[in-house]
Amino acid sequence: MSIVSRGFHGRREPAAADLPPGQYLTQDFPVLQAGPTPRIDLDDWRFTINNEVGEKYSWTWRELLALPSERPTVDIHCVTSWSKLKTSWQGVSLDSLFEDVETAADHAFVRSYGGYTTNLPLEDLLDGKAWIAYRFEGEDLPGEHGGPARLLVPHLYFWKSAKWVTGIDLRNDDEPGFWESLGYHNYGDPWREQRYTDD
Amino acid sequence: MTRTAPVRRRTPWLAARVRAVRSETSVSRTIVLEVPGWPGHAAGQHVDVKLTAPDGYSAQRSYSIAAPPSGDLVELTVQRVEDGEVSPYLVDELLPTDELEVRGPIGGWFTWRPSEPGPVLLVAGGSGIVPLMAMVRERALAGSTAAFSLVYSVRGPSDVFYASELSAADIPVRLLYTRVAAPDRPAGRITAADLPPSADAKVYVCGPTGFVEAVSEVLLARGQDPASIRTERFGPSGG
Numbered sequence: 001m002s003i004v005s006r007g008f009h010g011r012r013e014p015a016a017a018d019l020p021p022g023q024y025l026t027q028d029f030p031v032l033q034a035g036p037t038p039r040i041d042l043d044d045w046r047f048t049i050n051n052e053v054g055e056k057y058s059w060t061w062r063e064l065l066a067l068p069s070e071r072p073t074v075d076i077h078c079v080t081s082w083s084k085l086k087t088s089w090q091g092v093s094l095d096s097l098f099e100d101v102e103t104a105a106d107h108a109f110v111r112s113y114g115g116y117t118t119n120l121p122l123e124d125l126l127d128g129k130a131w132i133a134y135r136f137e138g139e140d141l142p143g144e145h146g147g148p149a150r151l152l153v154p155h156l157y158f159w160k161s162a163k164w165v166t167g168i169d170l171r172n173d174d175e176p177g178f179w180e181s182l183g184y185h186n187y188g189d190p191w192r193e194q195r196y197t198d199d
Numbered sequence: 200m201t202r203t204a205p206v207r208r209r210t211p212w213l214a215a216r217v218r219a220v221r222s223e224t225s226v227s228r229t230i231v232l233e234v235p236g237w238p239g240h241a242a243g244q245h246v247d248v249k250l251t252a253p254d255g256y257s258a259q260r261s262y263s264i265a266a267p268p269s270g271d272l273v274e275l276t277v278q279r280v281e282d283g284e285v286s287p288y289l290v291d292e293l294l295p296t297d298e299l300e301v302r303g304p305i306g307g308w309f310t311w312r313p314s315e316p317g318p319v320l321l322v323a324g325g326s327g328i329v330p331l332m333a334m335v336r337e338r339a340l341a342g343s344t345a346a347f348s349l350v351y352s353v354r355g356p357s358d359v360f361y362a363s364e365l366s367a368a369d370i371p372v373r374l375l376y377t378r379v380a381a382p383d384r385p386a387g388r389i390t391a392a393d394l395p396p397s398a399d400a401k402v403y404v405c406g407p408t409g410f411v412e413a414v415s416e417v418l419l420a421r422g423q424d425p426a427s428i429r430t431e432r433f434g435p436s437g438g
Contacts, residue, residue: 002251003214005299007292010256011284022249022259024284031408034308036415036428080261081247114425144412182307183210195247196210196305 020190023083029145030082034178037143038114038164045148047132048167049097052105059097061148064132067092072131074154076161077190089152091133094125105170109177110151113164118177120153120160120187122170129155132165157188157195210302212249213237217297218272223360227278227326228290229265232301239268240304242311242337243330243403243431246273249300250285260285261305263330263405263431267337273301276360278326309403309431313337317345320397322414324352324389324406327433328360331405335368348373348400352389352410355379371395391417398422405431 013025048058059067071090077083108122124130133152134141141147146163153160159179180186185194193199215232222228240246244264251257266274279290293299311319311334321331328351338347347370353359355376365372375393380386384393389410394417402423404414411430418428 002212002249002255002257003298003300004253005250005288005293006297008250008288009252010250010258012256022257024258024260031411031432033430033432035430036419036425037412038425039419081259144408178308183305196302198209 018085019083020077021193022195023077023081023190026082026084028082029084029087030078030080031144032078032080032159033144033163034116035114039143040113040148040164042148046166047097047149049101049170050167051101051103051170052172055102057097057101064092064134064149067096070131072152072154074152076154076158079157079159079184079188079195083190088137089131089133090135091131091149091152093128094130094132095128097132098126101170103170105172107171107174109169109171109175110160110162110165111167111169112162113166116162116164116178118151118160118162119175119180120156124153124156125168129153155189157185157190159184160188210305212300212302215273215299215301217293217295217299219295220293223276224278224358226290227276227360229274229276230289230293232273232275232299234271234273234301237268237271237273238304240264240273241307242267242333243309244304244306244333245330246275246301246303247305248275248285248289249302250288251300258284262289263333264304265329265332265336267333267340273303276326276329276332306431309405309429311337311401311403313341313343313345315345315401317343317347318397318400319345319347320395320400320402321347321349322352322389322394322402322404322406323349324410324414325354325358325433326360327404327406327410327431329405330431331403332361334403335365335370338370339368346400347371348395350375350389350393350395352377352393352406389414389417391421394418400427402428403431404428406433408432 042061045061073088130153134149151162151165215234218233219231249259265276277289352375
């Protein structure tokens, strides 16, 4: 049973009824990151998938843009309790990028420019659940929101949607990423409110 | 970024009782909470605060901790967000003996520990001073001699948190006013000239997104190692 705070009534926005537990609605797009926004030259940009036996599958910026893109409209949920509904993105489905990748691994370890990492089950990246996104609300994705390209995995808390993504390592064993090593939940399902370790 | 040892500890909600409140500015207030079972924290960490209404409706937000641990006391400083749901209650309504729930500490990256030798440059914009003040206080409490320097940007003198404590601190403190001219500086946003040398320093930057981006750009442009910069942002929707 929760403790009642004297005199607190709350705002109770009707739309909040559709949110995962403990979340509130925002119209803004707050920025959360652990270090400075990296500067990334598109001529040098690469996205690389390394499978568990060391084979590399790599795309340049031009090659990424040449792949068929999708325009998902999704709700996003940050572990710091804000949610933003019906955000529109453009990017390449991970299904396209994994089409020719040979793997029997279960775990994905995502790497970003600037050193950020995050981990998730490979199956959470496939079957239409994740994208490498490079446009947001009709504009090129700004650096502070992860541009030139970020991972978009909206069914998990947004720290899993790694900004400035540059690659995915496929592994037989799970390894915690940056925030997962610092007390945040290993999986991060907002509907089960998996914010912190062992929630 | 380097990775540290995995933290494997549950973070339960704990009952908290308000021990004391004190105003910092006209829109912000420090709240001292008594939290039986509090596990302690590092300077720079934050807590989640949950408020529950009589019918069970609840709302939660994250707030930075303002001071080092002292027994089971946890000290927060909260700034009112005008259209917020939680912060107006915390700043305007909450009184000693009131109860709420907290869980934490949260965040193991934007932290400073007294075992670190320094030098350290702290750069605060507005209410971004709160976790940095926890570091200043931790340093003093631990008797650390790490070289600290604080640059703190606010609109004007009436917006300074912890004003008397900062003026008595034994570290260099530079106040920058964005809206008020000072004898040695015109009003304006932070520039490269406002930041002391920091080549060997670990730099902590905390404030609104635009402020953090601007400071980071200045630091990177003058050759600061990106890995030495740690950032924390307070969005406009802190609630």
